[in-house]
Amino acid sequence: MTILANQISVKLFTRRAANQDLLIPIFHRWIREDLVAEHLLIDVADYRHVPRGPGIMLIANHAHLWMDEAEPGVGLIYARRRDPLGDLEVKVREALTWVAALGAQLEAEDGFAGVFDPSRVELQIRSRLSSAETFEEGRSALATVTDALAEEIWGPGSELEFGGDPRRPVTIRLRAANRFATATELAKAVAHERKARPSLSVLA
Amino acid sequence: MSQAHPTWKSLLAGRADPGLEEEIAVFETEIELKKQGRIDDKLFAETRLRRGVYGQRYDNGQRHDGQETRTLAYPCGDLKKGPDTVWDAPGMQRIKIPMGLVSAEQMDVMAELAEEYSDSILHVTTRQDIQLHFVHIEDTPPMMRRLAAVGITTREACGNSVRNVTACQFAGVCAGAPFDITPYAHACTQFLLGHKDIQDFGRKFKIAFSGCKDQPCGLANFHDLGAIATVAEDGRRGFELYVGGGLGAVPHKAKLLSDFVAEDELLPTIQAVCRVFARLGEKKNRAKARLKFLVKKLGIDEFGRLCDDELAIIPHDERWTRYLGELDVTDEQPTKPGRALDAIPAGLEEFWRSNVQRQSQDGYAVVTVRLPLGDFTSDQARGIADLARKYCGDTIRLTVDQNLVLRWVPEADVPALHKELVALELGTAGAGGIVDVTACPGTDTCKLGISASRGLARVLSDKLADADLPEDVERLHIKASGCFNSCAQHHVADIGFLGVSRNVGGRRVAHFQLVVGGQWDHNGASYGLAVGAFPSKRIPEVVDRLTQYWQSEREPGERFQTFMKRVGRAPLKKLLDDLRPVPGYDEDPSFYTDWGDAREYTIGDMGVGECAGEIVTFAEFGLADSERAVFEAQLRLETQDGTEAARLAYQAMLSAARALVRVENIDVTDDPDDIVGQFRERFYDTGVFKHKSVGGRFASYLFRRHGTPPGAESLEAAHHQIEEAQLFIEAAHRCYDRLVELSAEASK
Numbered sequence: 001m002t003i004l005a006n007q008i009s010v011k012l013f014t015r016r017a018a019n020q021d022l023l024i025p026i027f028h029r030w031i032r033e034d035l036v037a038e039h040l041l042i043d044v045a046d047y048r049h050v051p052r053g054p055g056i057m058l059i060a061n062h063a064h065l066w067m068d069e070a071e072p073g074v075g076l077i078y079a080r081r082r083d084p085l086g087d088l089e090v091k092v093r094e095a096l097t098w099v100a101a102l103g104a105q106l107e108a109e110d111g112f113a114g115v116f117d118p119s120r121v122e123l124q125i126r127s128r129l130s131s132a133e134t135f136e137e138g139r140s141a142l143a144t145v146t147d148a149l150a151e152e153i154w155g156p157g158s159e160l161e162f163g164g165d166p167r168r169p170v171t172i173r174l175r176a177a178n179r180f181a182t183a184t185e186l187a188k189a190v191a192h193e194r195k196a197r198p199s200l201s202v203l204a
Numbered sequence: 205m206s207q208a209h210p211t212w213k214s215l216l217a218g219r220a221d222p223g224l225e226e227e228i229a230v231f232e233t234e235i236e237l238k239k240q241g242r243i244d245d246k247l248f249a250e251t252r253l254r255r256g257v258y259g260q261r262y263d264n265g266q267r268h269d270g271q272e273t274r275t276l277a278y279p280c281g282d283l284k285k286g287p288d289t290v291w292d293a294p295g296m297q298r299i300k301i302p303m304g305l306v307s308a309e310q311m312d313v314m315a316e317l318a319e320e321y322s323d324s325i326l327h328v329t330t331r332q333d334i335q336l337h338f339v340h341i342e343d344t345p346p347m348m349r350r351l352a353a354v355g356i357t358t359r360e361a362c363g364n365s366v367r368n369v370t371a372c373q374f375a376g377v378c379a380g381a382p383f384d385i386t387p388y389a390h391a392c393t394q395f396l397l398g399h400k401d402i403q404d405f406g407r408k409f410k411i412a413f414s415g416c417k418d419q420p421c422g423l424a425n426f427h428d429l430g431a432i433a434t435v436a437e438d439g440r441r442g443f444e445l446y447v448g449g450g451l452g453a454v455p456h457k458a459k460l461l462s463d464f465v466a467e468d469e470l471l472p473t474i475q476a477v478c479r480v481f482a483r484l485g486e487k488k489n490r491a492k493a494r495l496k497f498l499v500k501k502l503g504i505d506e507f508g509r510l511c512d513d514e515l516a517i518i519p520h521d522e523r524w525t526r527y528l529g530e531l532d533v534t535d536e537q538p539t540k541p542g543r544a545l546d547a548i549p550a551g552l553e554e555f556w557r558s559n560v561q562r563q564s565q566d567g568y569a570v571v572t573v574r575l576p577l578g579d580f581t582s583d584q585a586r587g588i589a590d591l592a593r594k595y596c597g598d599t600i601r602l603t604v605d606q607n608l609v610l611r612w613v614p615e616a617d618v619p620a621l622h623k624e625l626v627a628l629e630l631g632t633a634g635a636g637g638i639v640d641v642t643a644c645p646g647t648d649t650c651k652l653g654i655s656a657s658r659g660l661a662r663v664l665s666d667k668l669a670d671a672d673l674p675e676d677v678e679r680l681h682i683k684a685s686g687c688f689n690s691c692a693q694h695h696v697a698d699i700g701f702l703g704v705s706r707n708v709g710g711r712r713v714a715h716f717q718l719v720v721g722g723q724w725d726h727n728g729a730s731y732g733l734a735v736g737a738f739p740s741k742r743i744p745e746v747v748d749r750l751t752q753y754w755q756s757e758r759e760p761g762e763r764f765q766t767f768m769k770r771v772g773r774a775p776l777k778k779l780l781d782d783l784r785p786v787p788g789y790d791e792d793p794s795f796y797t798d799w800g801d802a803r804e805y806t807i808g809d810m811g812v813g814e815c816a817g818e819i820v821t822f823a824e825f826g827l828a829d830s831e832r833a834v835f836e837a838q839l840r841l842e843t844q845d846g847t848e849a850a851r852l853a854y855q856a857m858l859s860a861a862r863a864l865v866r867v868e869n870i871d872v873t874d875d876p877d878d879i880v881g882q883f884r885e886r887f888y889d890t891g892v893f894k895h896k897s898v899g900g901r902f903a904s905y906l907f908r909r910h911g912t913p914p915g916a917e918s919l920e921a922a923h924h925q926i927e928e929a930q931l932f933i934e935a936a937h938r939c940y941d942r943l944v945e946l947s948a949e950a951s952k
Binding site (some may be wrong): 007024025028029031032040042043045046047048049051052053054057059064070071081126127128165167168169 | 210211212215261262267269270271276277278279292293294312315316319320323324325337338340576577579580581583584586629630648649658659662665666800801802803
């Protein structure tokens with residue numbers, strides 16, 4: 001039985017706490033001005049009252065974006081609801097591209113300059129369309145892809161850590177070599193490898 | 205990797221009850237047929253509602269961004285999942301949890317579903333359901349399948365059916381109850397699920413079970429059918445049965461149908477009530493289709509007689525009594541023996557006082573886990589499931605004030621449990637108190653929301669948590685509904701709010717109508733009365749003043765509800781009147797956004813356009829006059845003069861109607877016939893006076909009252925007429941806004 005790799009999410013950790021309150025006007029403006037290409041932006045959900053919760057969430061048709069406060073630390077999560085076509089490597093690269101690009105876009109907003117730590121990400125396969133026995137197989141597949149991407153984007157010297165609870169989605173945390181100072185730099189490096197860059201001004 | 209692509213259907217084959225699996229398979233087929241355009245929108249909508257698949261705000265494909273309404277270009281094109289409901293638009297999945305009773309395994313599965321199909325948040329409702337938001341309709345069959353595999357059905361969670369059967373969370377462990385009502389509520393749930401006699405309702409039907417009369421937990425007094433446990437003198441178990449209660453726009457207290465229905469007569473009696481409702485309940489006018497209107501129309505004696513007649517002809521069903529041999533089916537098995545706690549540890553006093561209740565079984569306690577606005581994360585859900593397994597025997601119960609409880613916790617384990625709750629960020633005190641504000645989804649996700657009830661609740665909760673409040677103030681209940689439909693049960697709060705909207709200087713401003721003095725205990729025994737509307741941004745100050753006023757002016761030991769009833773509205777008006785005016789936009793633009801939203805406030809997402817036109821001063825003056833009249837009606841009610849109160853309520857409606865007519869015809873007279881006639885011709889018959897979600901029913905309040913000869917009115921009837929007048933006035937405000945908008949358009 002095989003893990004069908006769906007609903008990839010990537011979390012880009014921050015160096016410091018992020019002010020969730022600032023995200024409300026920012027996300028509403030992104031919607032009003034249609035500032036996230038290739039995404040149908042729908043609404044902003046407010047979960048600031050939930051400790052270690054999703055905070056302020058930007059709801060889009062095929063993905064959500066939020067500054068997550070769950071352990072092991074605060075970070076911007078980009079979570080696909082519907083994956084693009086392709087194998088696991090394509091899907092992971094896509095999600096990584098967008099979290100970096102949107103992190104870069106957020107870095108350009110007041111209050112978020114330099115907030116991200118582009119050497120630390122967490123990847124998840126959120127779909128559990130598998131039996132319990134294939135949790136290890138899914139983790140192994142994700143580790144293979146992550147390892148290769150890390151080498152390609154960050155260079156050698158990355159460490160992978162596995163999330164242990166099999167009830168949670170398959171989770172891998174990457175601590176890469178400190179090659180990038182900002183999410184913008186990371187986004188440009190990741191996008192360089194894509195056939196088409198996300199059409200975001202920060203990547204111009 | 206292999207190329208196999210498993211599906212949840214194949215993975216879970218054989219795990220669910222065959223009946224549930226068949227239901228889900230039928231729904232999957234209906235989805236496919238709908239996608240092929242072979243099912244009517246309206247029919248499909250009711251189909252999915254009966255499976256708990258609900259709509260959300262913006263699912264008509266339109267969203268106001270603070271400046272204008274924009275179309276959301278979903279990829280599905282014209283495909284709809286109901287009238288004016290776009291296929292790809294995110295929706296809500298309501299998961300019925302009968303009696304609020306969840307196993308640890310079920311909690312784990314719902315945690316997964318929240319992560320995969322929703323926003324990683326589980327929401328507890330005021331009817332002990334779980335709701336997941338931002339769900340795509342095509343994800344609902346696998347969700348249902350995964351729920352069915354652990355014994356949960358979403359069937360009849362919404363729609364014109366018997367909704368989730370609720371029960372008090374202390375059933376079986378409370379010293380005040382004569383017996384555990386859980387197996388009876390369970391039997392009622394099982395019996396009615398999919399029953400042929402509940403398939404022809406004109407509206408929803410809500411049932412609640414309570415173990416006793418005194419406590420609030422069951423809230424039997426405002427349900428379509430409420431059952432309160434009682435024991436006859438000969439020791440037989442039975443129930444007091446109440447019917448025809450309901451909140452909504454105009455609350456009705458349930459009436460006593462029978463002071464004793466023996467346990468072996470419970471199910472057939474409920475069935476008889478359902479059959480009478482199905483047969484005689486209103487079907488065309490949805491606004492009058494709840495059971496409360498039928499009971500009011502017939503009177504309780506006649507309704508009871510009809511039920512007795514129905515009972516005499518219902519074919520016998522062995523399920524009526526079969527369950528009595530299986531009353532232990534819902535029994536819980538504690539994990540550990542009971543063990544008393546010698547002394548409450550330092551630092552746990554506050555939590556113990558508010559969140560812990562000793563059970564009737566020695567050495568055990570019920571621990572309430574306070575969930576902020578009823579929300580918790582998937583990780584927290586898994587943590588709760590683990591705690592249930594570890595401390596209390598696997599079961600968790602959701603509560604109607606949007607929390608959950610862990611029962612059968614050995615008292616001596618409470619400190620350790622609390623420590624683990626703190627690690628999950630779920631160890632806060634104040635459950636059921638003033639900081640634990642209940643709120644419906646409101647404008648966050650509900651299409652009917654007028655104001656941000658959750659945003660308000662969040663602000664109030666934070667502010668009150670930081671305040672150093674006296675203990676009795678800490679025990680007050682605050683509830684905030686986003687509109688008049690009362691999903692947060694604001695009518696039975698000490699301090700209740702319902703979302704309304706006002707036009708100020710050509711701009712929309714979010715307001716909340718204040719309702720004080722409702723009675724939460726004694727099963728939600730009585731309803732508060734409206735004091736007036738206040739800008740949303742002033743509400744925290746309103747709450748401060750009310751609580752301080754009570755503290756400073758009450759008689760020794762006088763409860764909040766009693767105090768409010770004693771002082772009446774006049775002093776409250778004086779106390780709060782200066783909080784009503786809204787500063788100009790240039791002076792303080794923050795009033796023109798609602799809590800938690802960066803957009804300028806609008807009700808455009810309900811379908812009414814933003815108003816930026818010139819103020820029509822006669823109309824505003826007239827509407828203010830109508831509000832004054834309804835306030836005076838309320839004062840008369842307090843002096844027990846129902847007849848005068850009703851007359852003033854009618855006058856209030858005439859004022860509002862005349863205010864609108866004067867926009868078009870300044871020569872309208874004061875003659876009621878002239879006012880009503882012109883109102884009907886100019887506003888009702890033309891369709892201008894329409895409320896998007898309820899049609900013309902608010903106008904019908906005026907027409908009916910105008911057509912009724914004046915006479916003596918009971919206090920209850922006067923109360924209803926005042927409520928109806930307030931709703932008519934609200935609709936008049938909205939109509940006026942529409943006129944201003946049209947005027948602005950015409951002047952471009």
